[in-house]
Amino acid sequence: MAVILALFTAVVYGIADYSGGRASRTASSASVTLVGQSLSFAVIICLVAILGDPIASTHDLLLSAVGGIAGSLGLLAFYKAMSSGSMTVVAPITALVGTVVPVAWGLASGERPGVVAYFGMAVAVLAVALVTDAFGIHNVKTPLSIVAMAVTGGLCFAVIFIALDHTSPDAGLWPLLALRSVSVPLILVVVLSTKKPMVLRGPALKFALLSGLLDSLANGSYLFAAREGLLSVVAVISSLYPVSTLLLATKVDKEHLHKAQWVGVGCALMALVLVSAG
Secondary structure (H helix, E strand, C coil): CHHHHHHHHHHHHHHHHHHHHHHCCCCCHHHHHHHHHHHHHHHHHHHHHHHCCCCCCHHHHHHHHHHHHHHHHHHHHHHHHHCCCCHHHHHHHHHHHHHHHHHHHHHHCCCCCCHHHHHHHHHHHHHHHHHCCCCCCCCCCCCHHHHHHHHHHHHHHHHHHHHHHCCCHHHCCHHHHHHHHHHHHHHHHHHHHHCCCCCCCHHHHHHHHHHHHHHHHHHHHHHHHHHHCCHHHHHHHHCCHHHHHHHHHHHHCCCCCCHHHHHHHHHHHHHHHHHHHC
């Protein structure tokens, strides 16, 4: 069940990223993020109220708040690095760091998947590298400061995975509420400090709202996946989200993938089979 939830998380995260990217074509990334996460926050508030789960422990709320801070900082670092023009370098670094760190944390914490699952995890990391074109020919000389921001973004995203994994199973959706309670105000401060128009209209608004809805769905799916299975397994499957983003881009935007990226898609499917079997 954990693998299925993690796969669902990856698919939904990928679609959310695509939607956010489409919205960011005609609006600032910070404004798109604010609108999306604000809607996500509202949805989670409603779900918590409907489910009526008792408030989570201070430990769970603090862990989730740390995840919220990390998520905000990660988005800011990631968008700043991406705006430098070195997207083909930044995206692979962030994706790989965000994949490897939670897996390493889980293994260091004593998790021991089966031998076949280990192999599947390695194939999954390779899939992320291939799909994000980490091994491609990059002609843009990337400053060390941009690389550092890309690594920072990946580390911060990894913190979210780890923080949510360490919350209690009986915490319900409170960890997600605590996470958004911190991230939304922080992003609002950033948007206000840029002094750029925050109003989104037309397709940009629709895609931003869709991104927020899908993001809340993916976060919830990951939370339950982490409670069901090992962090090292759930994190690596969830990190395959670039696959669904690229496949959607090929269908909707008629983008063309390199041969290596198609190999990456195949590796992702192989990784799912191996991890499930292990």
